[in-house]
Amino acid sequence: MRRLRLTPRRVAILLAATVGVSAGVAYAATLSVTSWHLWAGSQTLTKSTCTLQPSTTDTYVTQAAPGGSNGSAATMLVRSNTNGQDWTFVYFDLSSCAIPTTGGADTATLTLFITSAPGTSRTITVTPVLTSWTNSLTWTAAQSLSYGSTTTTFTTGTTNNTAKSATVTVDVDALIKNPSASFGWRLSDTGSGNATTTFASSNNGTANRRPQLVINYEK
Amino acid sequence: MKHLSKALAFGLAAAAVFTACAAAATLAVGSTSLSAGNAGVAKCTSSLAATRNVDNSGKVTQVNVAGIPTACSGETLSVTLVGSGNAALGTGSGTVGSCGTSCSVTITSFGATVSATNVLGYSFGLTGA
Numbered sequence: 644m645r646r647l648r649l650t651p652r653r654v655a656i657l658l659a660a661t662v663g664v665s666a667g668v669a670y671a672a673t674l675s676v677t678s679w680h681l682w683a684g685s686q687t688l689t690k691s692t693c694t695l696q697p698s699t700t701d702t703y704v705t706q707a708a709p710g711g712s713n714g715s716a717a718t719m720l721v722r723s724n725t726n727g728q729d730w731t732f733v734y735f736d737l738s739s740c741a742i743p744t745t746g747g748a749d750t751a752t753l754t755l756f757i758t759s760a761p762g763t764s765r766t767i768t769v770t771p772v773l774t775s776w777t778n779s780l781t782w783t784a785a786q787s788l789s790y791g792s793t794t795t796t797f798t799t800g801t802t803n804n805t806a807k808s809a810t811v812t813v814d815v816d817a818l819i820k821n822p823s824a825s826f827g828w829r830l831s832d833t834g835s836g837n838a839t840t841t842f843a844s845s846n847n848g849t850a851n852r853r854p855q856l857v858i859n860y861e862k
Numbered sequence: 863m864k865h866l867s868k869a870l871a872f873g874l875a876a877a878a879v880f881t882a883c884a885a886a887a888t889l890a891v892g893s894t895s896l897s898a899g900n901a902g903v904a905k906c907t908s909s910l911a912a913t914r915n916v917d918n919s920g921k922v923t924q925v926n927v928a929g930i931p932t933a934c935s936g937e938t939l940s941v942t943l944v945g946s947g948n949a950a951l952g953t954g955s956g957t958v959g960s961c962g963t964s965c966s967v968t969i970t971s972f973g974a975t976v977s978a979t980n981v982l983g984y985s986f987g988l989t990g991a
């Protein structure tokens with residue numbers, strides 16, 4: 644076997660190679676350290692409930708009397724009628740709940756008290772109203788309001804003096820994030836035939852029959 | 863021959879130093895992956911906050927994280943919906959994008975249907991090259 648002689652030239656080459664490889668490894672390792680960003684954090688939510696009763700504003704409008712307003716009535720009508728409908732409007736101002744716009748609704752339930760139920764159960768459609776209105780609203784003015792496309796429904800049953808609820812979580816969640824996202828709801832009965840459902844309004848003499856909105860929220 | 867020995871000693875010492883540096887740096891990679899805020903790891907933010915949207919039945923449909931520094935652009939943000947007892951109710955991730963003066967991420971999938979009522983907080987993880 645031929646013996647390798649360690650000449651100064653060979654030593655220099657060996658040294659250069661060793662140092663080069665070591666430096667390369669060191670640089671590569673250092674590079675991988677500084678090129679990675681790592682961060683972890685958390686956010687804790689606070690849960691609470693806000694109950695609003697009565698509604699801030701409510702009324703109903705009548706197709707048969709398109710220029711009339713009913714903002715001071717103790718009851719509100721929802722009517723399906725081939726000769727003319729009645730629509731009810733309710734609005735709750737959420738400002739007293741003091742929910743920040745970074746919060747959100749976990750659940751939201753609108754409850755209305757039926758003082759006089761129809762003879763056969765009806766389906767009431769709850770539609771968000773996207774433009775503002777007052778309790779002097781008329782049928783004619785209601786035609787110019789903007790309405791949301793997402794709706795929810797509840798059935799009336801046929802029993803007088805019962806509370807009925809509709810889930811309005813998605814509307815209230817949007818309202819929390821943007822206080823001008825909507826202005827309450829319109830209740831209508833688009834079913835066939837003639838039927839009237841009568842609800843207690845914010846002017847009703849019995850306080851716990853007035854419209855109510857319960858919001859379970861996070862912030 | 864004396865010069866040769868010195869050169870050999872110098873070379874071995876240099877190689878040892880570089881190798882030690884490499885080993886130490888490699889160790890730092892492994893150790894910082896286990897804990898945040900290690901001095902050896904850069905970070906592009908020190909806090910995040912999320913909002914979420916729900917459907918009408920109260921199920922979380924998306925989580926939005928806004929106000930992320932532009933230094934985090936392109937990094938991966940993972941968000942865990944945390945419930946009672948720090949239970950992970952669902953986890954999703956997205957790439958930090960939509961940058962103007964700050965960036966945002968919207969995450970729409972969490973691997974499970976989660977009721978907003980059960981979400982008591984969020985846990986964030988931000989990684990990127």
